[in-house]
Amino acid sequence: MDRRWREVWVLAGALFAVNVVARLTIRLGFDGDDAAADRVSLAMFAVIGLILAVVAFRWGRRRPLGTWAADVAVAVLVAMALTVLVGPLLVGNNPFAGGAGTFFAQIWLYLLATGVGVLIGYLVLTALGRDHRSQQLKRYAEVKTTKPRRVVRR
Template sequence: MRERWRAVGVLAVALFAVNVVARLVTRFGFSDDDAAADRVSWLMFLVIGLVLAVVTFRWAADRPVARWSTDVLGAVAVALALTVFVGPLVVGKNPFAGGAGLFFAQIWLYLAAAGAGVLVGYLVLTALGRDFRSRQLKRYAEIRTARPRKIVRR
């Protein structure tokens, strides 16, 4: 159980670290250029989606859906809270400085990137037939065909 929560915590910290790096690059590298700052932001969301796709691909291969999905959901929730409330403070801004529209847009974009990443990772794994459920069904079919049929006498 301890390793399970450690993995969730590491994923949450990694997702938050991606956000902090993007905020620092935007602040120190592109503080005047809004177009470049937007590109860095989109790149951050792409990296978050890719990280979650890879993690989902790895975790869904050997865990049931209920287990890995709650782990990913917990990590995304913690990382989202850190990103929205602590991330702006790292670069010296107020989390609500841009207004409610920007605040909620950031939440929706983060959830969209996270959802797309998880979906891509799971769909690729399922298409390859390497997810937990497909492997269970394959083992069941192999066991059922390996047993000889019972002969019933009448």
């Protein structure tokens, strides 16, 4: 159980670290250039989605869907809260400086990027037949076909 939560917190930290790197890149390299800041933000969301696709692929192989999906959801919610509330403070901004529209747009974009990443990772895993349920069904079919038939006596 301890290992499971450690993985969740490491994932949340990695997702937040990607955001911090993107914010510092925008602050130090492209301060005032909105087009470059938008490209860096788009790259950040792509990296977050890619990380979650890989996590969904790896965790989906060895654990049931309900277990790893809950873990990913906790990690995403913690990372999103840190990204939206603490991230701006690290570069000297107020989290609510852009208004409610910007604040909620960040939340929706973050949820969209993470949702797409998890969905792509799990769909690829399922299409390859490597997910936990497919492997269980495969083992069940193998066990049932190797057992000899019972002879019915009358």
